[in-house]
Amino acid sequence: MVTLLAALVVASAAAASNPPSPSSGGQIAKPQTETSQHQSQAGNAQIRPESPPSSIKLAKTSVIHEPTGHKADENRDYAGPEWGLVYITAALALFTLGLATYTGLLYRSTVRTGKDAARTAKEALEFNQKSRQPVIAPLIRDASRLYPAKGSSQFALHSPVVAFTWENYGQSPAFLLRAELLLIPEVDLPKDGPDWSKAVVRRDSDTIAPFASEVTSRTPIQFRPAESFSEATTLLLNTKIERGGVRFHFYGRVLYQDTLGETMICGFAMKIFRDGTHYMRGGQRYNYRRKAADSELPSEAESTTT
Numbered sequence: 001m002v003t004l005l006a007a008l009v010v011a012s013a014a015a016a017s018n019p020p021s022p023s024s025g026g027q028i029a030k031p032q033t034e035t036s037q038h039q040s041q042a043g044n045a046q047i048r049p050e051s052p053p054s055s056i057k058l059a060k061t062s063v064i065h066e067p068t069g070h071k072a073d074e075n076r077d078y079a080g081p082e083w084g085l086v087y088i089t090a091a092l093a094l095f096t097l098g099l100a101t102y103t104g105l106l107y108r109s110t111v112r113t114g115k116d117a118a119r120t121a122k123e124a125l126e127f128n129q130k131s132r133q134p135v136i137a138p139l140i141r142d143a144s145r146l147y148p149a150k151g152s153s154q155f156a157l158h159s160p161v162v163a164f165t166w167e168n169y170g171q172s173p174a175f176l177l178r179a180e181l182l183l184i185p186e187v188d189l190p191k192d193g194p195d196w197s198k199a200v201v202r203r204d205s206d207t208i209a210p211f212a213s214e215v216t217s218r219t220p221i222q223f224r225p226a227e228s229f230s231e232a233t234t235l236l237l238n239t240k241i242e243r244g245g246v247r248f249h250f251y252g253r254v255l256y257q258d259t260l261g262e263t264m265i266c267g268f269a270m271k272i273f274r275d276g277t278h279y280m281r282g283g284q285r286y287n288y289r290r291k292a293a294d295s296e297l298p299s300e301a302e303s304t305t306t
Contacts, residue, residue, distance in 0.1 A: 009080050039125060092112075134174035135289055136208060137268045138164040141220040143276040146248055153235035159228060162250060162272065163220040168208040174256045176206045177263070181252035185224045186239055187245050189269060189282045208256070212233045236245050241274070251286055263292040 043176035148155045155161075160183060168174055180199040200223070229237070240246040251269035258264060269286030271280040280287060 052140045073079055100172065104225050108272065132171040133264070133289075134168045134170035134172055134208065134210070134256065134258050135164060135178065136168055136174055136256050138250070138267045139167040139252075139254075140164050140270075140272065140276070140278050143278070146272060146276075147274045148238050149240060150238070150242060152238060153231045155229060155234060157224070159224045159250060161222055161224045162248075163222050164250075165220050166204070166206070166208050166254075167219050168210050171210055172259045172265075173210065174208050174258055176204050176208055176256050178203055178255040179252060181224065181250070182221060183248060183250050185241070185246050185248050187247075188247055189251065189286060193285060199252065249281065250278070251282065255292060265290060 039263065140162060145156045145161045147160070162183060166176060166179075175188045179202045180196055181202065182194055182196075183276050184198075202221075204221075237246065249269065249271055251267075253265055253267045255265055265288075267286050267288045269280065269282035270278045
């Protein structure tokens with residue numbers, strides 16, 4: 001019995017490991033035949049090229065030639081929407097450039113106007129300050145004894161004399177420190193400037209009020225030159241005066257201090273005629289006002305009158 005069962009197991013195992021061949025009939029052989037036919041048709045398709053179907057027609061493709069060079073530019077449509085965008089962009093660029101240029105010019109004009117306004121304000125302030133500063137100059141009061149009588153060989157007071165008072169033509173008072181004065185008969189003022197070694201030095205030490213508040217009782221100063229005139233010199237001088245040309249010139253420089261504590265120098269020069277009329281002479285070389293420097297301070301003269 002055991003031997004029979006073992007034989008059946010071996011037979012079943014052999015049948016499972018060996019399936020039926022394709023030639024075995026029935027339903028199993030038919031699928032294998034269809035598969036073989038498909039494989040043979042595929043092999044034939046690989047060997048024989050497939051001819052195009054007769055119903056398919058090949059269409060001819062036309063070649064479009066793009067125009068090049070100036071012909072392409074002629075055929076372009078510059079009125080199209082894409083060119084309109086280009087035009088708008090260019091217009092905006094030009095507008096921006098013009099606006100930037102105008103802004104730059106406006107800024108430059110504003111800066112220039114500001115500088116001009118600052119300079120004008122500074123000049124006005126300086127002018128106001130200068131107008132308020134004192135200006136000291138002599139005022140001729142009497143010149144009747146300056147010239148000798150016609151044909152005379154001597155002066156009335158043995159020397160030429162001119163009476164004057166110090167006047168302040170500014171708007172603030174000044175303290176007079178020192179004055180160097182010259183009264184000389186000449187045809188004209190020296191071209192090289194005055195010779196201060198012949199000047200008479202005065203130290204009046206007086207406060208000079210502005211001319212508008214002038215004290216009418218101020219005593220005139222009787223000024224005469226340092227050199228003496230002999231009769232021969234006076235007669236020769238009188239002859240030159242009568243022939244014309246020679247006139248007395250009164251000039252000098254004044255050292256004073258203003259209310260701000262600055263030391264100033266004023267120069268003056270005038271030509272006095274026999275009838276007492278007088279005129280300014282010498283230009284800026286003799287007539288000036290400026291701040292005193294050490295090199296501009298007058299030197300002591302040998303003859304001093306107080």
